[in-house]
Structures are given as C-alpha cells and as structure tokens.
Amino acid sequence: MKRQELFYKLIKIFLRTGLSKQHAIISSKAILNAELVGAYGHGLSRLKMYCDRINKKVINPKPQIKIKKISPSISLVDANDSIGFVAADIGIKEAIKNAKRNGIGMVGVKNSGHYGLSGYYAEQAVKNNLIVLIYTGAPPAVAPFGSLKSLFGTNPICFGAPTGTKIPFILDTSISMINRGKIRVAAKNNQKIPEGVALDKDGKPTTDAEKALNGVQLPIGGFRGSGLAWMVDILSGVFTGGNHAGKIKDPFDDFSAPQNIGHLFIAFKANIFMKDFKKRIQKNINIVKKLPKLKNIKKILYPGESKYYRYQNNKNKNIKINDLTKSDINELLR
Numbered sequence: 001m002k003r004q005e006l007f008y009k010l011i012k013i014f015l016r017t018g019l020s021k022q023h024a025i026i027s028s029k030a031i032l033n034a035e036l037v038g039a040y041g042h043g044l045s046r047l048k049m050y051c052d053r054i055n056k057k058v059i060n061p062k063p064q065i066k067i068k069k070i071s072p073s074i075s076l077v078d079a080n081d082s083i084g085f086v087a088a089d090i091g092i093k094e095a096i097k098n099a100k101r102n103g104i105g106m107v108g109v110k111n112s113g114h115y116g117l118s119g120y121y122a123e124q125a126v127k128n129n130l131i132v133l134i135y136t137g138a139p140p141a142v143a144p145f146g147s148l149k150s151l152f153g154t155n156p157i158c159f160g161a162p163t164g165t166k167i168p169f170i171l172d173t174s175i176s177m178i179n180r181g182k183i184r185v186a187a188k189n190n191q192k193i194p195e196g197v198a199l200d201k202d203g204k205p206t207t208d209a210e211k212a213l214n215g216v217q218l219p220i221g222g223f224r225g226s227g228l229a230w231m232v233d234i235l236s237g238v239f240t241g242g243n244h245a246g247k248i249k250d251p252f253d254d255f256s257a258p259q260n261i262g263h264l265f266i267a268f269k270a271n272i273f274m275k276d277f278k279k280r281i282q283k284n285i286n287i288v289k290k291l292p293k294l295k296n297i298k299k300i301l302y303p304g305e306s307k308y309y310r311y312q313n314n315k316n317k318n319i320k321i322n323d324l325t326k327s328d329i330n331e332l333l334r
C-alpha cells in the first residue's frame with residue numbers, strides 16, 4: 001500500500017475511535033514510522049489492540065492532559081490515560097523546551113500507555129542538538145534474575161546524541177534477549193523464535209512463540225540485564241507515579257483497567273561542557289569505525305545507523321501489509 005494511503009487510513013481509523021484529529025495524526029505518524037524502520041512488532045501489528053483498548057474505555061480518547069511545572073527544568077505530565085503516542089509526544093516536546101531554555105530538561109509522564117519506539121522520540125531531541133535519555137515501563141515479560149515469574153517489562157533503554165551528520169547516534173534497546181513484539185509477530189505467523197531467549201511456564205527453554213508468551217523472556221546478560229530492567233522500572237514507574245513492580249496491564253490480554261505506564265525523558269544541551277561536542281563525537285566515532293574488523297563484518301556501525309538506512313530505503317516504497325493486518329484494517333474501516 002502507498003505510504004500516504006496507509007497514513008490516511010490510519011487517521012480515519014483513529015478518528016472513528018473518537019481520537020481528536022491532532023491525536024489521530026500523532027498516533028498514525030508513530031505507527032507509520034515503526035513500519036518504515038522495520039520495527040513491525042510496534043507498528044501495524046498493534047493497531048487493532050489500540051482501537052480495542054479505546055473502545056473498551058481503557059485508553060481515553062479525549063484525555064485532559066495536565067502538565068505540572070515543578071521547576072523551570074522539570075515537569076510532570078499526567079496523561080489521563082491517553083494513547084501512549086500522545087503522552088510521549090507531549091513529554092518529549094516539554095523536555096526539549098525545558099532543555100533549550102535551561103540547559104537541561106527532565107519530564108516524567110504518568111497515566112500513559114504503550115508509546116511504540118523510544119528512539120522515535122529521541123530523534124526529536126537530537127534534531128534540537130540535545131543529548132537525551134528515555135525510559136519507559138512495559139508489561140511483565142522478563143523474569144528478574146533467579147525468578148521463574150515475569151515481572152519486569154522489556155523496559156527499553158534509550159540514549160540519543162547528535163553526531164554532526166544527518167545520522168544520529170541512537171542506542172535504543174530493550175533489556176530482554178528478544179523484543180516481546182517480535183514474539184507476538186512470530187506467534188501470529190506461526191513462526192519459531194530463536195533459541196536462548198525465552199523459557200516456557202515450567203522454566204524450560206523454548207523456541208515456541210506461544211509458549212514463550214505464556215512463560216518468561218530472558219534478560220540480556222543475566223543479572224546485569226535484570227538489574228538494568230529494575231533500574232528502568234524504578235525510573236519510569238516508582239519515580240514518575242506510573243505503575244511498576246509488574247502492575248502494568250498487558251495491552252493485548254487485559255482490558256480490566258488502563259495501563260498507567262510511566263515514561264521519563266531527560267534532555268540536555270550537547271555542548272554544555274565542551275563547545276566543540278560535535279567535532280569530538282565525530283572523532284570518537286571515526287576512531288571506532290577505523291578499528292580492524294572481524295572477517296564477516298564489512299562496516300562497523302554505531303547504534304541508530306542501521307535504522308536510519310532502513311528508513312531511507314523504505315520511505316519511498318510501498319508498505320507491505322500481511323493478510324492478518326489487512327483484515328484488521330478492513331474490519332476497522334467497516
């Protein structure tokens with residue numbers, strides 16, 4: 001489907017659920033971006049879920065979003081159960097505004113929902129010559145080290161920095177061996193998942209996507225990844241007023257209440273300490289890129305590069321939509 005055609009269809013679908021035009025556009029852009037960067041687990045595969053949650057009144061289509069100014073640099077957003085894309089859009093814009101005025105801006109967001117890709121919001125800050133750190137909570141998926149029960153989310157950690165080139169440095173990684181969205185896509189399409197990323201409900205390693213969804217996902221790097229997940233749980237949930245310690249509802253399976261996801265956005269001017277930050281980061285990247293390479297590696301990439309190339313490669317192509325998603329879209333437009 002042509003990109004523009006899909007964009008209009010998405011807007012139409014969100015308008016039907018009761019979202020305002022502005023919120024429908026923000027949400028449609030975020031979903032489209034996820035498809036264009038190849039993050040299919042956070043794009044169209046979630047469209048029906050968002051609409052179901054709005055229809056079942058656990059996402060508020062007409063939120064009264066409040067921004068509380070705590071100091072010139074610090075704000076807290078109460079998103080009033082809005083769709084996560086809108087809460088995050090407000091959160092990052094407020095963090096950018098605070099940072100541009102005061103050097104540093106920190107914004108907590110509570111009562112939000114799943115917002116897709118952290119890197120999408122980081123890009124906005126980096127375009128404003130800011131370094132940015134972003135944390136969000138997510139529903140239980142990963143077992144804390146040593147436990148057989150999922151409690152932490154896949155809790156992505158995101159760091160963005162301008163590079164002085166058109167390709168920003170954006171490290172945006174979940175703390176699980178595999179993204180939960182990818183397991184969902186595999187389960188939907190009857191595909192296996194890689195070995196070593198999940199256990200079934202009895203704690204046995206599994207490559208069956210469905211069993212993995214009912215079991216636990218493994219954190220990256222054992223107790224180290226488990227510790228990072230815990231840190232994100234504290235920063236995004238305990239700190240902001242969002243849900244934490246396994247209390248975030250699964251957006252696909254649990255419609256009993258809003259998710260109350262928390263996010264934290266911290267942005268600061270890249271040249272606060274060193275006026276020639278861009279020169280310094282370029283030198284830094286060049287040193288790494290010139291290192292001798294392993295046999296099977298053509299080019300050393302920095303985080304964010306492959307995603308940038310994927311976006312450039314896909315942006316003028318038609319968007320491939322699988323049959324399941326096609327039928328979701330048709331049903332939502334009926």
Ligand SMILES: NC(=O)c1ccc[n+]([C@@H]2O[C@H](COP(=O)([O-])OP(=O)(O)OC[C@H]3O[C@@H](n4cnc5c(N)ncnc54)[C@H](O)[C@@H]3O)[C@@H](O)[C@H]2O)c1
Binds near residue numbers: 118170175307
């Ligand atoms: N909202 C949520 O609840 C939620 C939860 C989990 C993940 N996510 C999002 O899902 C997305 C995917 O997460 P993921 O962990 O699967 O990411 P990933 O494994 O695809 O990439 C992780 C990081 O590694 C970098 N990278 C990839 N290949 C590289 C290479 N060859 N050399 C150097 N760096 C490389 C990427 O640029 C990225 O920064 C992220 O955008 C994340 O924010 C969202």
